[in-house]
Amino acid sequence: MLPLKEKDKAIVGKLLASGCCARCVLRFCCIGVPDAYRHGRRETLRQLRAFAEENHDCQNVGQLEPARKRSRLESEEAADEDEGVCVVCLGVLQHLSDASQAVQIADAVKKEKYEVDTLVLSISLPAQVCVRERSCWLPPCHFDQRSPRLARAKCGALGRRDVVQVKEAFKWIVQGPLARELGAVAVAAKSPLEVSVCFAHPETDADCHFLASTCPDCFKVSKNKQSAFTRMAVAKALEKIPDDKFLERSPRPPSRPSSGCAPPEVRCVHASVLAAFGARGFNFSSSGREDVDVRTLGNGRPFALELLNPRKSQLSPESMKNVQQVINASSEKVRVRDLQMVGRDAASRMKEGEEEKTKSYRALVWTQKSIREDDVAFVNRIEDLRVDQKTPLRVLHRRALAVRQRLVHSMSADLLDEHHFRLGLRTQAGTYIKEFVHGDFGRTKPNLCQLLDTHADILELDVESVDVDWPPALPD
Amino acid sequence: MDDDEEHKDGGAAAPSVIDRYYTRWYRADMKGKPCEDHCILQHSNRICVITLAETHPLLEKGRTISNIDYQISNGCSRLNNKVSGKSKRGGQFLTEFAPLCRITCTDETQFTIYSCIRGRLLEVNENILERPALLQEKPSTDGYIAVILPKFEESKSITENLLSRDDFEKLVAGRDAAQAMGVTQQS
Numbered sequence: 001m002l003p004l005k006e007k008d009k010a011i012v013g014k015l016l017a018s019g020c021c022a023r024c025v026l027r028f029c030c031i032g033v034p035d036a037y038r039h040g041r042r043e044t045l046r047q048l049r050a051f052a053e054e055n056h057d058c059q060n061v062g063q064l065e066p067a068r069k070r071s072r073l074e075s076e077e078a079a080d081e082d083e084g085v086c087v088v089c090l091g092v093l094q095h096l097s098d099a100s101q102a103v104q105i106a107d108a109v110k111k112e113k114y115e116v117d118t119l120v121l122s123i124s125l126p127a128q129v130c131v132r133e134r135s136c137w138l139p140p141c142h143f144d145q146r147s148p149r150l151a152r153a154k155c156g157a158l159g160r161r162d163v164v165q166v167k168e169a170f171k172w173i174v175q176g177p178l179a180r181e182l183g184a185v186a187v188a189a190k191s192p193l194e195v196s197v198c199f200a201h202p203e204t205d206a207d208c209h210f211l212a213s214t215c216p217d218c219f220k221v222s223k224n225k226q227s228a229f230t231r232m233a234v235a236k237a238l239e240k241i242p243d244d245k246f247l248e249r250s251p252r253p254p255s256r257p258s259s260g261c262a263p264p265e266v267r268c269v270h271a272s273v274l275a276a277f278g279a280r281g282f283n284f285s286s287s288g289r290e291d292v293d294v295r296t297l298g299n300g301r302p303f304a305l306e307l308l309n310p311r312k313s314q315l316s317p318e319s320m321k322n323v324q325q326v327i328n329a330s331s332e333k334v335r336v337r338d339l340q341m342v343g344r345d346a347a348s349r350m351k352e353g354e355e356e357k358t359k360s361y362r363a364l365v366w367t368q369k370s371i372r373e374d375d376v377a378f379v380n381r382i383e384d385l386r387v388d389q390k391t392p393l394r395v396l397h398r399r400a401l402a403v404r405q406r407l408v409h410s411m412s413a414d415l416l417d418e419h420h421f422r423l424g425l426r427t428q429a430g431t432y433i434k435e436f437v438h439g440d441f442g443r444t445k446p447n448l449c450q451l452l453d454t455h456a457d458i459l460e461l462d463v464e465s466v467d468v469d470w471p472p473a474l475p476d
Numbered sequence: 477m478d479d480d481e482e483h484k485d486g487g488a489a490a491p492s493v494i495d496r497y498y499t500r501w502y503r504a505d506m507k508g509k510p511c512e513d514h515c516i517l518q519h520s521n522r523i524c525v526i527t528l529a530e531t532h533p534l535l536e537k538g539r540t541i542s543n544i545d546y547q548i549s550n551g552c553s554r555l556n557n558k559v560s561g562k563s564k565r566g567g568q569f570l571t572e573f574a575p576l577c578r579i580t581c582t583d584e585t586q587f588t589i590y591s592c593i594r595g596r597l598l599e600v601n602e603n604i605l606e607r608p609a610l611l612q613e614k615p616s617t618d619g620y621i622a623v624i625l626p627k628f629e630e631s632k633s634i635t636e637n638l639l640s641r642d643d644f645e646k647l648v649a650g651r652d653a654a655q656a657m658g659v660t661q662q663s
Contacts (some may be wrong), residue, residue, distance in 0.1 A: 442618035
């Protein structure tokens with residue numbers, strides 16, 4: 001039986017009539033018992049309806065308003081059917097917390113091949129859930145301005161601080177099935193592996209928009225954000241806005257959405273290094289960077305992590321090796337080597353290397369005219385070619401306009417057919433290879449088009465190695 | 477990966493650098509002068525390169541360029557344009573009909589090339605001063621006229637007054653048909 005009290009009865013009826021799902025009703029009744037949320041949705045709904053009916057029977061019939069009678073009738077008719085999409089959680093505590101969803105989250109985690117025995121679940125909800133929730137717990141009460149007396153009596157039961165959070169209820173429901181699905185992995189409160197489940201519901205994003213006119217200072221548009229209506233901003237605005245203003249601008253009960261949230265996006269972040277040092281965060285810096293369509297092969301790229309506020313400042317070489325193994329075992333997409341502690345000076349050396357080091361590339365080049373062995377021999381003979389590069393148009397929007405001198409140390413061409421060859425290059429770091437090949441409107445001089453006296457273009461590019469002897473290699 | 481079909485035959489069908497990263501926009505009959513068409517290449521990062529359209533009279537066979545002058549008035553030369561820093565401070569601000577340069581041919585005809593869009597002048601092509609022939613040999617790449625950075629908030633609206641490639645090709649086809657008609661009527 002549900003752990004509901006007599007005083008909850010009126011609220012349960014009202015919330016059900018306004019379109020809350022069974023589990024949201026439990027949340028609003030401040031039921032803090034996880035097990036209460038783990039029963040089947042339909043069963044819980046049936047129990048709640050029965051509970052609310054009892055309530056009606058106890059009340060003086062003369063006090064019942066016509067509207068309520070109607071909703072009661074409807075609820076009787078709909079008793080056997082499924083409830084619609086919840087006006088508050090937008091389906092998160094309905095079909096989206098079913099066992100099949102736990103399987104999908106588990107699959108997303110399994111795919112990454114983590115070797116861990118715990119994980120922590122983090123849930124991200126659409127910001128409008130806060131707005132919708134407020135609309136439901138607002139005191140002058142339950143969508144029923146005509147019976148303020150009843151409303152005030154109910155406020156006691158609805159201390160908003162005690163309302164169970166959607167996230168919390170979702171975790172209670174999902175963590176059991178998720179852990180079972182993953183076998184030996186436990187869902188914990190703290191773990192280096194963070195599995196974040198992000199829900200979005202574009203249909204109702206506009207719910208928040210009225211807040212911008214009441215609290216313009218909370219919504220600063222920033223270049224990096226997709227929308228100014230972040231959860232933080234919406235929560236802040238909701239704290240500021242007085243109840244009467246809120247009531248004027250926001251529908252009560254909240255509008256019924258036509259569909260629930262889409263299946264969530266699941267992301268996994270494993271914080272081995274952070275966990276080993278007990279750090280609060282990190283800054284990542286690397287020795288240079290590439291375009292999105294360029295792979296870095298070979299021994300990889302030197303990088304450094306600056307750990308913020310670490311709880312430990314030293315780790316034994318064995319422990320470091322351990323951390324490296326954990327990282328390498330955690331995913332097939334990332335590999336690190338020679339992981340070690342370095343000082344500030346070493347990190348700045350890495351940055352200097354960005355300008356001074358040499359880099360080796362491999363490119364696939366197309367030429368308009370057919371090329372012959374003597375063209376290849378000509379390219380292979382070129383040594384320490386000085387190139388004047390104007391800031392490529394491709395990056396001119398974010399870099400200052402300048403002419404930079406760079407050295408192409410050597411090149412080697414490998415003919416594939418008349419119009420294609422593989423070009424190996426060793427160049428000074430900071431040389432823009434794509435522009436060296438196609439010439440960038442003649443802004444890189446000389447370029448391969450000029451050297452071969454034809455129209456040339458670059459089809460593929462990979463970094464073969466970043467030739468900087470940093471960090472020091474470690475014994476295996 | 478190795479057998480990129482489009483590039484296999486070395487033919488012209490392969491998408492060029494311009495096809496891959498730029499959108500072509502056109503200004504036909506600039507300032508009411510017939511066929512003085514300009515082509516504006518807009519990079520996905522909003523930077524624009526001003527070039528001559530293939531149909532510009534300067535590219536007609538038999539014309540030779542004798543002089544290119546970026547000094548557009550006594551007080552103003554586009555060659556003096558300097559921009560500094562990431563934010564490109566100090567560049568001359570151009571409006572749609574701001575002249576970029578005047579080009580004179582050996583047959584004494586003179587053409588003015590215009591900005592076509594509002595924005596900050598980043599650079600003009602000095603290579604064509606040394607080799608005017610570049611303008612005719614590679615009008616849409618090495619023979620470009622200038623590079624302009626539109627204002628961030630205007631990067632979409634600047635192209636509203638321009639023709640898309642399709643529209644421009646239709647216009648040129650119509651122009652050719654009209655010319656053919658004219659020729660037959662005269663004869």
